[in-house]
Each structure stands twice: as structure tokens, then as C-alpha cells.
Amino acid sequence: MSGEERYSDEPTRLAELVKVMFGDQALAYRSREATPSGRVRLLVGADSQDDCAVFGFSGEQQLVIGSDYVRGPKFRLYEYGLLGEYDLGYYLVAANVSDVAAMGAQPIGLLSVVRYPPEMSDSVFRQVMQGIRDACEAFGAPNVGGDIGGAERLILSATALGVCRPGGALLRSGAKTGDLVCLTAPTGMAGAAAAYFRSPRVCADIEQNYREELLSSWTRPLARTTEGVVLGNSGVVTSCQDTSDGLKATLESIAFSSGVGMTVFERELRIPEAVRKVCEYLNLEPLPVIMGDSVDFELVFTVSPVDCDRLRGEFERAGIDFHSIGVVVDGGEVVFEASSGKLSPLPGKAWRHTPESPPHH
Amino acid sequence: MSGEERYSDEPTRLAELVKVMFGDQALAYRSREATPSGRVRLLVGADSQDDCAVFGFSGEQQLVIGSDYVRGPKFRLYEYGLLGEYDLGYYLVAANVSDVAAMGAQPIGLLSVVRYPPEMSDSVFRQVMQGIRDACEAFGAPNVGGDIGGAERLILSATALGVCRPGGALLRSGAKTGDLVCLTAPTGMAGAAAAYFRSPRVCADIEQNYREELLSSWTRPLARTTEGVVLGNSGVVTSCQDTSDGLKATLESIAFSSGVGMTVFERELRIPEAVRKVCEYLNLEPLPVIMGDSVDFELVFTVSPVDCDRLRGEFERAGIDFHSIGVVVDGGEVVFEASSGKLSPLPGKAWRHTPESPPHH
Numbered sequence: 001m002s003g004e005e006r007y008s009d010e011p012t013r014l015a016e017l018v019k020v021m022f023g024d025q026a027l028a029y030r031s032r033e034a035t036p037s038g039r040v041r042l043l044v045g046a047d048s049q050d051d052c053a054v055f056g057f058s059g060e061q062q063l064v065i066g067s068d069y070v071r072g073p074k075f076r077l078y079e080y081g082l083l084g085e086y087d088l089g090y091y092l093v094a095a096n097v098s099d100v101a102a103m104g105a106q107p108i109g110l111l112s113v114v115r116y117p118p119e120m121s122d123s124v125f126r127q128v129m130q131g132i133r134d135a136c137e138a139f140g141a142p143n144v145g146g147d148i149g150g151a152e153r154l155i156l157s158a159t160a161l162g163v164c165r166p167g168g169a170l171l172r173s174g175a176k177t178g179d180l181v182c183l184t185a186p187t188g189m190a191g192a193a194a195a196y197f198r199s200p201r202v203c204a205d206i207e208q209n210y211r212e213e214l215l216s217s218w219t220r221p222l223a224r225t226t227e228g229v230v231l232g233n234s235g236v237v238t239s240c241q242d243t244s245d246g247l248k249a250t251l252e253s254i255a256f257s258s259g260v261g262m263t264v265f266e267r268e269l270r271i272p273e274a275v276r277k278v279c280e281y282l283n284l285e286p287l288p289v290i291m292g293d294s295v296d297f298e299l300v301f302t303v304s305p306v307d308c309d310r311l312r313g314e315f316e317r318a319g320i321d322f323h324s325i326g327v328v329v330d331g332g333e334v335v336f337e338a339s340s341g342k343l344s345p346l347p348g349k350a351w352r353h354t355p356e357s358p359p360h361h
Numbered sequence: 362m363s364g365e366e367r368y369s370d371e372p373t374r375l376a377e378l379v380k381v382m383f384g385d386q387a388l389a390y391r392s393r394e395a396t397p398s399g400r401v402r403l404l405v406g407a408d409s410q411d412d413c414a415v416f417g418f419s420g421e422q423q424l425v426i427g428s429d430y431v432r433g434p435k436f437r438l439y440e441y442g443l444l445g446e447y448d449l450g451y452y453l454v455a456a457n458v459s460d461v462a463a464m465g466a467q468p469i470g471l472l473s474v475v476r477y478p479p480e481m482s483d484s485v486f487r488q489v490m491q492g493i494r495d496a497c498e499a500f501g502a503p504n505v506g507g508d509i510g511g512a513e514r515l516i517l518s519a520t521a522l523g524v525c526r527p528g529g530a531l532l533r534s535g536a537k538t539g540d541l542v543c544l545t546a547p548t549g550m551a552g553a554a555a556a557y558f559r560s561p562r563v564c565a566d567i568e569q570n571y572r573e574e575l576l577s578s579w580t581r582p583l584a585r586t587t588e589g590v591v592l593g594n595s596g597v598v599t600s601c602q603d604t605s606d607g608l609k610a611t612l613e614s615i616a617f618s619s620g621v622g623m624t625v626f627e628r629e630l631r632i633p634e635a636v637r638k639v640c641e642y643l644n645l646e647p648l649p650v651i652m653g654d655s656v657d658f659e660l661v662f663t664v665s666p667v668d669c670d671r672l673r674g675e676f677e678r679a680g681i682d683f684h685s686i687g688v689v690v691d692g693g694e695v696v697f698e699a700s701s702g703k704l705s706p707l708p709g710k711a712w713r714h715t716p717e718s719p720p721h722h
Binding site for chain 1: 366367368369371374375378379381383386396397398399401402405411413414416418419420421422423424426427428429431432463467468470472473474476479480481482483486487491494497498503504505506507508509510511512513516518519520522524525526531567579590594652702
């Protein structure tokens, strides 16, 4: 490094620094002696860079666990006064539980880290905690502990836990050529909301029900916990990840981890009506919005066409839904096939920034 | 609340707001249906306010889990240039693993949340992660995941996991009248270091070896993992907590949770030589330093006098040590017995601030 310092972005730091640094530690641990209470197996560690880590204990359950910080008071929509402290607490839980759902596990609990500024009154503090509490209730993962204390501003982080049957955790790495690429619901709402509410044109020029739908993607984000459990128990899903980095990044991540390519069909992509409205008003192309950095908590998963019908039956019985958006192909490329038949890279903002320049936030 | 806003301190927020808010959620969860992969029991939840939460799974192991944020770059010693980024990473792990040790569990892994400012170069970022890595190695808890990404400053939080045998978790609530109150090693070093290094008199007026010992309480804090496992496996320890809130707060917390009182004997308290030196130079009383808000990671535990000898044998075989500092008595008061025989409240800064004024940090 002598002399010139480099500034990597987040994916680069993960890939180049963290994976290398923690890979051998995970390996060493996998082969080490049992604890006094019996053997613990680390099945998925930091080197795997999946949504969560996975541990095997002595019994017939495996633990799935992941941590996520959320920007909270740094969300633009909070700065605009469109989100309150209750909403930030709620969002924290949804973002964390989504990672457990993406592993096909049943959420069982959450630890929250809430650091608050000295000027925060008890009633506002209680709103943060009430949002956490209500989201924990909604997603079936009780708050079991964590940390509260002071800081110069509100800081929110959490850890969600879940359980699955042995071998039941859904990784990013199992997609196979010929599999269908599926999505639990259309993406783009959170990104369209961010674009709409930061636009100087915000006024009464979009119907009230669309406004509410857009805003609720931030105030009441939905972690796909029922979908995750059905996917995990099905035994037929070959890979899964949530779309919290955007749909394009998720597809590329599954393809990269699985060593496969994908073809995504424009004709199968659904564009929510509210997203279409925002794009009309702001003169944006809808496809980059639904594929780009919209932070939705949908699940992308892969399943063979043969198993897909059975899975659809299980979804219908649980009152939930999914749709196919593409297929897994040989090679490492993720390609977009327009309705015209023209092939191109996936639309949407690039996930990886230039690694030579300081990261942007 | 109407009109006038209240500002509680951290312990009050925990006791008055969080416990009430999450208690019924934990209770509801304890009686709910099994997950698809089998029954999960929440044995210790947020309402217990212990060092960690405890889950029981299908097998013969229980999961112990806790989260701690550390102030990191807001540590005075970091602001003075006495701690580097590596040290902050190391400290983060020690603080978190200590909570698992305080439950008598074997650490098995750690998730770290590291958010970094845009101006942080790769080499400095790597130092943070290397400190985390090396501490994980030292305490036998591999880093298995977490979150990295941007923020306006370095933000550090983590979650540590451990396992223990069923019923083996050491709570704060089991101390019994007649038990001895024991401590794994003298406290006060971290507090003395903070006092010494912030003093304008810092110069060559304390021997170099004391300076190094003082500083190492912040650069290489020692989580008592071996002690924790021996205590947990002994089957005779009735309560345990780490001293990360200060010795006085820890004793009062165990006494309160257990519904007992304590008598702490001046003649049994040990004052580290470096702490004594600092107190001489700064004209401070040593007892408030070792009992006050010194953030050490020692373990306080209680054990009956009958079982204490056997426990001492187990400690000696493991090459570790503890000493007794008092006894558990009836009633709810924690009392200090001076060498003169005079009784008084415990020396040291009060843990609970005035709940009507904004908290201080």
C-alpha cells in the first residue's frame, strides 16, 4: 500500500479483503474439536458471503443468523419527514428478518442495537422500540435482547435468528442450468418511492393511493417469512437470496455464486402500477427502476421446471405467490432478453462501483 | 407525557420501557407452537435483562447470544491517539465475547457490523478487520458474518454466540444467602487508565511498565472465556455477570436480580499495583476507581462455600484463578464493610443517573 491509499467500495471490500481474511478462520474452525457441550459445526461462515451464517448443533435443527445495520435517520425519506422513529424501528426488523427468510429458515428471534442521542425524549425512544416490537410480532421473531445506550445520533443495527431442518438452508450457490429463476413479487416500489419523494415535482400530481403504496414500501416493508419457510421446506429450491441490494445485483450474485449464467425475459417482468406512474411523471424508464438499487425485500430463487409445479401448489395452499422471470443457463453471463428478442446486459444501476475511487453513499 | 418530555438514562429505559414492552412478547413466544423444524424454546429473553438471551433447540445444546455496540472512535483513548483502528476491532470482539463468557457458555462465533466513512482507506479498514479477526482467534469465536458498508463515521457493533449444556447458562438471578461473592481478577485497570491518560499530568511520572499495563486494558482486553466455561460446567455457580458496567453496578445487579443483599469486604478487595500508582499520582481514592465505572471484563459469580473448594480445584487444573470479595446476605442491600468494621454503601460512581435529566455520555 506504500504511499498511495486505495479506497474500495463495499462489494470489493467484502470480496477482496474480508473473504480472504476470514476464509481460513472458518476452515480451521470447521475441523476443530467439540465444545464441552458437544460438537458445533459451522456450515456457512463469513467466507461464503451468503445472507446468513449457518450452524449445526447436536439436534435436528440448524441455526441461521445474520446481522444488518440500517441507515435509519440517514434515509432520505426520514430526512424529508416522511418516516418517523416508529417506522425506522419497523424497518430495522424487516431488513434483518428478510435475511433469515432468504435462507429458507423460520425466524425465531431478534436482537436489536438501539443507540440514541441525549436529546431524544422517552416518548420518541418508545416509538423506536414500539416499531421494533410490532415488526417482531408481525414477523414472528420476538425481540430477545440486544443493546441500548447513548450515541451522538440514533444508530440502529440488529441480528435475526432462524431455524431450519438439517441441510435445509437455501444458499446462493446451488442454481443449476435449466432451473427457472423466480421472484416472490415484483420489485421496484422502494426505488420508485425514493425517486418520487425526492423529486421537486412532488405534489398532488400522483393519485393518493399510489403515494400511500409507495410510502408503505418504506414504512411497512414486508419480509417474506412465509415464502421463506415454504421454500426451505420444499426441498426443491436450488438457490435463494433477497433483493435488498436490488434485483440486478441479486441475480448477478446468485449467478456468480452458482457458477452459472441467466437469461431474464422482459415479457415476464412485472412492473407495479405505482412504479409505472412514478416513471411516467418523472420521465424515467421503468426497467432500470425495478432492476436497479431499489431496496425491496422480495426473494429470488431457482427451481427446476419439473419441481416448479409442486412448489406452486405449496404456495397456493399457503396463500402466497411467485412468478418466473428467467432461466438459468450455462456460462457466467446474466443477460436480458427484450420483448423484441434483442439481448443486452441487465438494465439498472451497476452494483459495483469503481474500486479506485472513494465509495459513494 | 403531554407537553413535558422526559429523558431517562439507559438503565431506566431498560427497566421501565424495554422490559415492560418486550416482556409479554417473550411470554407469548414461550408458549407458542413449534416451528416446521421442531420446537424452539426461548429460555431467557429481553425481559430477563441478562447478559445474553438463551434458546433451547431439539438437541443437547443451548444457544447463548448477545449483542454489544462499542463507542470505538468515541473512546477518549482513541481520540488521544492512544488506540488505533486495530485496537477498536479487537475491543469490539472482547466486549461481545465477554457476555457469552458471563453466561458460562463456550463462544462459537461472532457477527460483526462495521460501517466505515468514505475517507477510510483500504489499509485502515483492513486494520479494523484484522483486529476483529485476531480477537476472534484469541477467544475461539470465528467471525461468521455480519455487515459492512458506509456511514459518516466508523460504527462498530457485534453479536457473539455460544453454547452450553441444557440448563447450564449462568443467570444473574440465582445468588443465595450464604454464597460467596467471587471475582476472576481485580478490577479498576480500565478506569485507572482512562483517568491517567486524560490527566493533564501525563508525562514520564509513572513507570513505563505501568503505562503499558494500563493501556493494554484498552488495547487487548481479556474476555474470561476459559473461566466462563469452567464456571458453566461446574454445575455449582448460582449467578454470574461480567463487570463491563463496573464492579459496583455488577454486584448491585446480581443482588437485585436474585432478590438478595451482599456484604463486600474491604480486606478482600485487591487493588492492582498500576491502579494504586495512578491513584497516588492523581490523588484519587482507589476504592471508587475499582468499584466505579471502570469497564473491565472480569466475571463476578456466586457459589456456596461448600462448593467453592471444588471449584477452586477446577480453576487450578485449568490454570486460572478467582478470589472471594464478599458474601450474599438476606435483604436487598449491598453493603461495604471497611477494614475498620464500619459499614457503608459501596464506594464508586452511582450507576443510575437522575432519570429526570437528559443522560450523559
